[in-house]
Amino acid sequence: MLEKFKTIFSLHGNPAEISLGFAAGVFVSCTPFLGAHTLFAIAIAFVFRLNKIACIAGTWVNNPFTVAPIIVASYKVGSLLNGEAGDSRAISHLEWRYLKAYASPVILGSVIIGLFAAMLAYLVCYSLIVRFRQNSGNYEDTAGEATEEISESIDNHSGSDPEQPPEFRSIGH
16 A cells, blocks of 8 residues: 555656645545546546546545445535534435435535545645655655746747747747
8 A cells, every 4th residue: 555655656747736636536535426436536637637646546535444434424514514413324325326315415515524635635645745755865846846847948938939829928029
């Protein structure tokens, strides 16, 4: 398992990009749409141009050991926000046809829990990537260096070449 995390920490890209992809996957893993998390993660990664591998890895938060606590917590949070007295003992099976009657509180609760889990996942993942890269000597893709690369790229393309898009031409040329 540790090797899988090392692979994530070694992905190409700056820590913010990788962490954002991972956080999006964690958010998706908190939804009650069991069996579709990977597909949703891939779709979100494509739409928002996130790191696909990190996004899929984030969905691993939901596994056979965590699925029941996540759904029960989602139901309780959603019921509380809806002003209902939710009784999680009423959920007898973890299949959508049984959960349909509880859909509103479960979905609302999963969004709230997913947002908090994603924020926490981003912070933890970012700090672990930075620490891992500092310790391994592979700290070439930091956010600061990525910003420098973007600035250099813009500076290198700031000539008056009419073939360049307007955003790369300097003002006054």
